[in-house]
Amino acid sequence: MNILSGFFSEDLAIDLGTVNTIVYTPTEGVVLNEPSVLAINKYSREVLSVGAQALKLLGREPNDTEVRRPIRRGTIDDFEISQQFLRTLISRVQHHDHPKRSHLVIGVPGSSTPLERRSVKDAARDAKAGRVDLIDEGLAAGLGAGLDFDYEQARMVVDIGGGTTNIAILASGGVISSMSLHAAGNAMDDAIRDYLRLRYAVHFGERTIERVKCELGSACTDNFDARFDKQLEIVGKQLANGAALPIVVNAREVRSAIEPVLAEILAAVRRVIEDASPEVTADIHYSGLILTGGGALLHGMAGRLQSDLNLQVTVPEDPLTTVALGAGRLLSDPERLQRASLRLDVPAWEQSEKLVVNW
Incomplete structure (x- = not known):
């Protein structure tokens, strides 16, 4: 048994996120x-670095280096890059240059297509x-937030x-309904970047926009909130002549930019509740969401959901790791994992991106 264990690693639960990956x-x-x-490396395609070390190069890449994000909007953006990324991370976790065969449980968006799921697999x-x-x-996030497998009342989970x-919407360790949309953290970044580009005719890098969102972003509707007095000086590149230009942006501007x-x-969220059965709607009314x-960390987000939806909102102690923790709980329960695992055996016409009919 000891000899055999050397060929296989322990099981891994992975939250393969657009911004962060958690194992x-x-x-x-x-x-x-x-x-x-x-x-x-642009020429040899050799992996130079991953994670935080690679992020340091973003926007400042040497001329022989490409910095890529393998995941876009929750799905595989580049198959080869994603494969290299996963292999490097697994090797790091296993402390071995050549990854051993292992069992992976990976969270994917609820509305992902069979093609998108197959590409991840x-x-x-x-x-x-x-x-x-x-x-x-959604199921992984709920389990990672502490939901009981045997809790029969419906609970709503919003994972931003x-x-x-x-x-x-979850109940008894299963999914009643699930949907995903691209309105999330990256969409907020795009909205802030577009606003600053139009307002000041200045272009900003990805890391600068992320800093603006984290320091000034808010979902609060109270105009007297102290957050709105904050300002931040950032330096961008003028569209007219390419020269550097410092500007001061305030929290009110950022809130208006991300409001859509x-x-x-x-x-x-309202649509999901409207489409639910009366029993599920009643459960959500009493249990909240x-x-x-990462969106749970946006200033005022929980309060905004609570006031606009008239529901009690609960935020876990560490909202960033709930998907990985929930997937890890399923690893420890093979029977429930088999039930929760998404199937890929769909009709042939659903596996194709488009159905072409020649009349």
């Missing part, structure tokens, strides 16, 4: 939490995974990540 093992807990960024298998199970991120917002994204998230993901 969890049942024996050690969260063992890796890194930005979903990969730096590769294939990338993981090419990264030397022996078995891959995909689960709904970087690429997608996942909205799920927040409104889209709220509208989606659980807010997870």
Whole structure:
């Protein structure tokens, strides 16, 4: 048995996020939490660095280096890059240059298509995974937030990540309904960048926009909130002549910029509740919703959901790791994992991106 154990690693639960990737093992807990960024050599395609080290190069890449994000809007953006990224992370967790065959449980958006799910599964298998199970991120977030497998009343989970917002209604350890939309952290970044570009005719880099969102972003509707007195000086590149230009942006500007994204998230939550059965709606009225993901850290987000939806909102102690923790709970329960695993055996016409009919 000791000899055989050397060929296989312990199981891994992975939250393959657009912004961050988190890896969890049942024996050690969260063992890796890194930005979903990969730096590769342009010519040899060799992996130079991943995670925080690669993120440092973003916007300042040497001429022989590419810095890529393998995941966009919750799905595989580049298959080869994603495979390299996963293989490098697994090697780091296993402390081995050549990854061993392992069992991976990966969270995917609830509205992901069979093609998108298959691309995640294939990338993981090419990264030397022996078995891959995909689960709904909404279910994983709920379990990671502490929901009981046997709790029969319906609970709503809103997981606002970087690429997608996942909205799920759960009961008895299963998914009643689930949907995902692209209104999330990256959409807020895009909205802030577009506003500054139009307002000041200045272009800003990705890391600067992220800093503006974290320091000035707010979902609060109270105009007297002290947050709105904050200002931040940032330096961008003028569109007219390419010269550097410092500007001072305030929190009120940032709130107005991201408001359409927040409104889209709220509208989606309302639609999910409207489509639910009367019994589920009653359960949600009494139990409220659980807010997870990086969006839970946005100033005033929980209060905004609570006031606009008239529901009690609960935020876990660490909302960033709930998907990985929930996937890890399923790793420890094979029977429930089999039930929760998303199936890929769909009709052929659903596996194609488009159905072409020649009349």
